[in-house]
Amino acid sequence: MAAPGQESGFEIVARKDFSDATYLLEVRHPMMARAARPGQFAIVMPHEHGERIPLTLADFDPAKGTVTFVIQAVGKTTREMQLEARAGSRLFAVVGPMGIPSHLGASKKVVCVGGGLGVAPTYPQARACKQAGAYVIGVVGFRNKALMFWEDKFRAVCDELIVCTDDGSAGIKGLVTAGIAQAIAKHADIDEVIAIGPPVMMKGCAEATRAKGIRTMVSLNPVMVDGTGMCGGCRVKVGESVKFACVDGPDFDGHQVDFDDLMARLARYRPEEKAALERWQDSCRLAGRTEVS
Amino acid sequence: MAAPKPKKKTIRTIPQARTPMREQPPLVRATNFDEVTLGYSKEEALLEAERCLMCADQPCQRGCPVGIDIPAFIKKITDKNFHGAYDVITDTNLLPSVCGRVCPQESQCEGVCTVGETLEPVAIGRLERWVGDQAIAGGWANVPYIEPNGLRVGIVGSGPAGMACAADMAKAGCEVTVYEAFHTPGGVLKYGIPDFRLPNAVIDVEIDKLAQLGIKFECNTLVGRLFTVEQMVTEMGYHAVFIGTGAGYPSFMGIPGESLNGVLSANELLTRCNLMRARDFPAFDTPLAPGKRVAVIGAGNTAMDAMRVSLRLGAEKVMCIYRRTRAEAPARIEEIHHAGEEGVDFQWLTSPVEILGDVTKRVRAIRCIRMELGEPDASGRRRPVPVAGSEFEIEVDSVVYAIGTNANPILGQTSKLALDKRGYIATDESLATSIPGVYAGGDIVTGAATVIQAMGAGRKAARGMKAWLGLRDTESIYAEPGEAAEGPFGIHPQERNHARVRIA
Numbered sequence: 001m002a003a004p005g006q007e008s009g010f011e012i013v014a015r016k017d018f019s020d021a022t023y024l025l026e027v028r029h030p031m032m033a034r035a036a037r038p039g040q041f042a043i044v045m046p047h048e049h050g051e052r053i054p055l056t057l058a059d060f061d062p063a064k065g066t067v068t069f070v071i072q073a074v075g076k077t078t079r080e081m082q083l084e085a086r087a088g089s090r091l092f093a094v095v096g097p098m099g100i101p102s103h104l105g106a107s108k109k110v111v112c113v114g115g116g117l118g119v120a121p122t123y124p125q126a127r128a129c130k131q132a133g134a135y136v137i138g139v140v141g142f143r144n145k146a147l148m149f150w151e152d153k154f155r156a157v158c159d160e161l162i163v164c165t166d167d168g169s170a171g172i173k174g175l176v177t178a179g180i181a182q183a184i185a186k187h188a189d190i191d192e193v194i195a196i197g198p199p200v201m202m203k204g205c206a207e208a209t210r211a212k213g214i215r216t217m218v219s220l221n222p223v224m225v226d227g228t229g230m231c232g233g234c235r236v237k238v239g240e241s242v243k244f245a246c247v248d249g250p251d252f253d254g255h256q257v258d259f260d261d262l263m264a265r266l267a268r269y270r271p272e273e274k275a276a277l278e279r280w281q282d283s284c285r286l287a288g289r290t291e292v293s
Numbered sequence: 294m295a296a297p298k299p300k301k302k303t304i305r306t307i308p309q310a311r312t313p314m315r316e317q318p319p320l321v322r323a324t325n326f327d328e329v330t331l332g333y334s335k336e337e338a339l340l341e342a343e344r345c346l347m348c349a350d351q352p353c354q355r356g357c358p359v360g361i362d363i364p365a366f367i368k369k370i371t372d373k374n375f376h377g378a379y380d381v382i383t384d385t386n387l388l389p390s391v392c393g394r395v396c397p398q399e400s401q402c403e404g405v406c407t408v409g410e411t412l413e414p415v416a417i418g419r420l421e422r423w424v425g426d427q428a429i430a431g432g433w434a435n436v437p438y439i440e441p442n443g444l445r446v447g448i449v450g451s452g453p454a455g456m457a458c459a460a461d462m463a464k465a466g467c468e469v470t471v472y473e474a475f476h477t478p479g480g481v482l483k484y485g486i487p488d489f490r491l492p493n494a495v496i497d498v499e500i501d502k503l504a505q506l507g508i509k510f511e512c513n514t515l516v517g518r519l520f521t522v523e524q525m526v527t528e529m530g531y532h533a534v535f536i537g538t539g540a541g542y543p544s545f546m547g548i549p550g551e552s553l554n555g556v557l558s559a560n561e562l563l564t565r566c567n568l569m570r571a572r573d574f575p576a577f578d579t580p581l582a583p584g585k586r587v588a589v590i591g592a593g594n595t596a597m598d599a600m601r602v603s604l605r606l607g608a609e610k611v612m613c614i615y616r617r618t619r620a621e622a623p624a625r626i627e628e629i630h631h632a633g634e635e636g637v638d639f640q641w642l643t644s645p646v647e648i649l650g651d652v653t654k655r656v657r658a659i660r661c662i663r664m665e666l667g668e669p670d671a672s673g674r675r676r677p678v679p680v681a682g683s684e685f686e687i688e689v690d691s692v693v694y695a696i697g698t699n700a701n702p703i704l705g706q707t708s709k710l711a712l713d714k715r716g717y718i719a720t721d722e723s724l725a726t727s728i729p730g731v732y733a734g735g736d737i738v739t740g741a742a743t744v745i746q747a748m749g750a751g752r753k754a755a756r757g758m759k760a761w762l763g764l765r766d767t768e769s770i771y772a773e774p775g776e777a778a779e780g781p782f783g784i785h786p787q788e789r790n791h792a793r794v795r796i797a
Contacts, residue, residue: 010513035519045476051569051578052476077578093476095513100706225569225579228474228515229701230484230541231561237552242545247702261552264654268554272580279575 009090013066018149021073022117023082024058027094030065035097038104038124039219039251042067042096043227046081050092053077054224054234056196056250057097058120067096070120070149076276083284098227099250102217105132107191111183112158113139113205115176115197116147121219122196123153129194130157137187138162139179141201145169176201177208190214195254199263206254216254220245222265237261302346304411311413312341319634323604326488326572329631330394338423342370344408344415352405353417358749359392359457361385363402363417370420376433378424383435387460388499388748390429391453391482393422394491396745397625429498436505442466444762447531449516449704452480453744454537454735456503457751458758462535463506465755465764470531471503472514475568481539482744484568485560485595487602493567517707526730533730533758536710536718537751540698540736546590550648551694555584555656559591559599559695566602584691586610588659590645592622594743596695597632603693604635611637612687616644616664616677642666642677646684648692658686698741715740723757724750732758 014026032042041056059068073082085091102125110129114122119140130136138158142148143166154161162179163171172178176197184190193216195205202218209216222234222245229247236245237258243249315331316322322329333341345367353363362381369378382389398404398418406414427433446462448455451473463469477483482496504510516522516538525531543558545551562581565571571581583606589599592615600611613632615622618641622629633639642664649658663683666675700716711719711727717740718733720726726733734750736742759765 031519040518049570049577051580093513095474095476095515095519097518098515099518225561225564226475226484228541228703230539230543231564232543232545232558233561235545235552242547242551244542247542247706265552265554269580269582272574272582276575276578276580 009092010094011090012085012087014087015085018070019147021082022070022147022149023073023085024068024070024120024149025081025085025091026066026068027091028065029067029094030062032067032094032096033060033065034062036060036067037097037101038128039102039121040097040099041121041221041227041250042069042094042098043224044069044091045093046077046085047092051077052093052225052227054098054221054227054246056121056219056221057124059124060097067094068120070117072117075273076280079277080280095227098246100248102128102194102219102251104128105134107134107215109135109137109187109190109192111137111139111180111190111193113141113176113180113193113195113197115141115195115201116143118195118197118201118219119150119154122194123150123157125194125196126154127157130159135159137183137190139164139176139183141165141176141179141197142170143167175204177204180205180208184209184212184214192217193254195219199259199266202254202257203259206257206259210255217251218254218257219250220252220257220262221250222262223269236265302343304346304408307344307346307408307412308340309412311344311416312337312419314416314419319631319636322489323601323635326605328492329489332426333419333423338370338420339373341416341420342367344412345371346407348407350407352407353402353415356402356405358401358745359386359752361402361421366424367415367417367420370424375424375427376431379428379433380435382421382424386748387435387502388453388456389421389425390495391425391491391499392745392748393418393420393425394495395482395486395743397743399626401745426495429495434502434505437464439464439507440466441468442764444468444532444764445530446470446758447525447529447534448472448537449522449534450480450537450539450735450737451478451500451510451512452537452539452735452747453482454539454747454751454754455480455535456500457748458535458537458732458734458755459508459751460503460506461752461755462533462758463503463508465759467532467762467764468507470509470511472516473510473512474515476512477568478510478512480537484564485598486744487563487567487598489601489605490598515703517703522704522708522710522728522731526728531730533732533762535751535754535758536704536726536731536733536737537735537747537754538701538704538737539747540717540741541701542699543694544697544699545694546645546696548645548647550650550656553648553650553654553656553692555582555690556648556692557694559589559595559693560698562599562693563595563602566606572602572606581606582691584608584689586612586687586689587691587693588612588614588645588687588689589693589695590614591695591697592617592619592624592629592639593695593697593741594624594628596693597624597628597637599693599695600632600637601635603691604637608691612689613637613639614643614645614659614661615639615641617666617674618642621674640687644677644679645692649686656690656692658688659692660684660686698736700740701737704737723760724754725757725761730758730761732761 366381569579570577664677735747
C-alpha cells in the first residue's frame, strides 16, 4: 500500500470494521462514484506487487465522491489490506466501475437476498429497486448476530426485512433460503429475486425459486485478472454457452448458471493461495506485527 | 593514375552474408526471462549497414507500415552518425527499440529488400533495434519543436496503436491524454509480449519519450464504463478521440473439458506471467499454477510466446497442437525456429477433440485427432480434414488456448459506435467511426494483427484526425538551422519561398 500523503494511488477516506474478518473501505473516486450503477464491480490492486482482486461495489455516493467496498479477510491480499488499510492510506490501483449494471426497475415486487459478505452489494440493488418504485423485501443472512451489519441501511430502503442467522441469535434461525420461503409464502406476486453471496448460497436461492419460476438474478464473482474481457479467466457456464463474467456479467440468470463449475473454477489457485497466505503470516510473525486471525 | 573514385556498391561488392545476431544458447535461455537475442555490437552494425545497396528504388520504405526512410538511416550508420540515424527513424517512428524487436520484417521491409533478391536481405530490423538501443543507452531524446494548437485529443488504450496515434497528434500540437484500463501503460507490449522478446525496461523508456512530448497517461481508467466515448467528445471537451483498445476477448473451441482447472487462454497465462509478474510468485501476489506438461493450441506468435513462457516457468514438456502444417503456421519463422530450439514439441496436423479431467476437475490429458490437408479453403490455405480413427490421448496437466481473439464488447455495449458484423468497430478509409471526430484503429478494427500494423493504423487514424481538426502540413519535418548551409547561398532546398533562378 502506498504511504499516506503520497500523491499516487487512491485515498481511503474511511474504514469500519464489522467483525474480526469483515471490514469496510470507503475510497475517494469522484468519477467512479458518478458512473457506478448497482451490480457493478471494481478491481483493486492494493500495492505495486499485489494482485488484482474484483470487489463488488457495496455503495457509491456521487455527492461525497466516494465508492465503498466491504471486504472479507480470507486470503493473503484481503488480510494484508485488513492489516494495513486505514483512513488516509492509499490503494495502488482501483479501476471501475466494471461489468454490465443490473437491469432493475421492471419488477414491481422484488426480493433482495444477501448472504454474508453479499449483504453489502445487495444494498445498492435494494435502494435502486425502491427508488424505481418497487415493493422491496430484503433478506439478509449472517452466521450470527455479532456478524450483522447495515441492518439500519436496509430497513431504510426495504418495505420488509427478514434477517436470518445460522444460530437464531437474530431474526429467524436458518439460511437465507428460509427467508425466501417465508417471503414467497406471504407474497404470491413476487416478480424477481436478486441474490448475492457465496456461490453455494446463490445456488440454494436459485433452487428455492426454480419450481415457482420466479426470475432469479445472481451476481457472480469468479477469479479475474484484468476485468475487461481480455484474459477469459472468469468464464462461467450459463445455459449452453460460456460467458465472461467481467464483460458479459456479472449478473446472470441463476436458473441457468452452472454453480458446480463456478465453484470448481474458484478453487483453481487454492494451493498457491494457501501457500501465499502461510508465507505472509510467517513473515508477519517474524516482523513482530499484530497477529492476524 | 588518379586515385580511384569510391565505387558504387553492387551486389558483388557488399558483404555477402547477413551479419548474425548473438543469442543466448537455447538451453540456457529456456530457463530465464532475459532477452533471447543480444543485439548487434557497433562493429556488427557497421558491417551490416554496408550491405545496403542504397538502391534507387527503395522498396523497403514502401514495405514499412509507417514508412521509415530506411536507406537514409542506414546511410547515417555507415557515416557513423548514429544520433543522426536515430533522428531519421524517429521522424516517423518513435519506438525503434520496440519495432526493431517485434516487427515481422521478413514480410515487410526485409521481404522486399533489393539485396534479398540475390542474397539474404539487409537486417533492417536488427539495425533499427541497434539504433534504438543506442538512444536508450545514450539517453538521447528527440523532442521536436511543438507549437500548441489548443486542440484536445483523447486516446483510448495505451498499446501500440494508441501510442503511435498519440505521438503524431502531440507532434501536431494537440494536448493528448491516453487512457489505459490496466495500472500501467503499454497494452499488449506489457501484458502480452514476454520480457525475453521485448524487455519491459525498453517499453518504459519508449513510453517515457511519449511523456516528453507532453502526452499524459491516465491509467486505471476503463473507458466505456467510467465515462463513455460520447462523453469524451461532449462534456469532457475532446476535439477528437482515437480508439485503440485491441481485440482482446480470447476464443476457445467449445470442445468438452474447457472449464477444467488447468485450461486457460494464452492471454491469461501471459498477463499473469508478464504484467502481474506471477513468475516471481510469491514475491508478487498473483498466482499461476505452472504446468509440467503443457499443450498449447495454435501456432501464431502468441502461441509461441505461451510455449516459451511455459518452458521458462519450468515445464518439462511443451507441445504445440496445430491442425495444419508448419508451412501454414501464422507465427513468424524466427519465432517457430526459436521455440523449436528451446525444445517445443510440434504436433502438426493435430486437432484437439476433448480435454479430459480427473476427479478434482483438473486437466489430466487432451484427446486429439490427426488431420490431413485437403482442398484449399477461402483463405487459400489447404483445409485440414480429420483422419478417421486416428484419435489419441496426450497426458498433460495444462492446456493453453492461443487460437485468436474476438472483438471486445465493452465499447459496443456502452456507445452508439457502429460495429461490423463480427463486432469490431466499423470505420471508413480514413479510420473514422460512425461518431464524428471519433477514429479507431488496430485490432479493434481489423481483428488480431501485429504490433507494427497497429502502429500503422494509429498513424493513419492520426492523419484522418488531423484532417478532421483542420490541421494541415504537420508532417513536414523541422530541420536544424545548421543544415541550411548545405543549400546554395545558405538557402535550404526544402525552403519553399526562395526564387529559383536559372543562369544560362
